Amino acid sequence: MFVDTSKEVRDADVSAVAALDEPTRRRLYDHVVRRPEPVSRDEAAAALGLARQTAAFHLDRLAAESLLDVVYERRSGRSGPGAGRPAKLYRRSAKQVAVSLPDRRYELAGRLLAQAVEESDATGEPVRRVLHRKAGELGTHLGAQHGTDVCELLERHGFEPRREDGTILLANCPFHALAQEHTETVCGMNLHLLRGALDGLDETGFEAHLEPAPGRCCVRLRPAS
Structure with a gap:
């Protein structure tokens, strides 16, 4: 199967790498990658000493760049009425990001x-x-x-x-x-x-x-x- 390596894909990879240049965002990405299970906003904020709103903003930016995947799970272990809303969790994306200058394929x-x-x-x-x-x-x-x-x-x-x-x-x-x-x-x-x-x-x-x-x-x- 042919994998597209066109200019549009390369530009998306450049954008994803650039997103990691922000120090707080990079710390959050590294934290999620090190965890064996998906990480919630509250967990990430507490681990890095951040406000929950700050952690949520950067985690969502990483997800928008396809560096993280978003999954929804109920952490209570219960299901059905009264179990509460599923939590929004983050884990490393399976997408591979590579940037080379000059362009290499x-x-x-x-x-x-x-x-x-x-x-x-x-x-x-x-x-x-x-x-x-x-x-x-x-x-x-x-x-x-x-x-x-x-x-x-x-x-x-x-x-x-x-x-x-x-x-x-x-x-x-x-x-x-x-x-x-x-x-x-x-x-x-x-x-x-x-x-x-x-x-x-x-x-x-x-x-x-x-x-x-x-x-x-x-x-x-x-x-x-």
């Missing part, structure tokens, strides 16, 4: 590589061939589902496109560290990913070519011959 590469290894093991097809096909399929999906303009799509997924002499240079490699150590594998995957993206966009004006150079992505888009 290592989870995307890892998923493609894992899928290629598993399918190759099951079918006997060479793993590199499977990887190229999977990358192309994902690129086609991205182009068809999220694309309107080639530069907009590339920007959305972290490539930092720059128009230069009729070509499109990609100033950032989202798989930089992997490409440095496993150049042939990762650059081949990236080439097929971008060829698939052009297909998904139905973009016939450009072709993706491997043109590695220091300080940028190994692929450049050139006018179609």
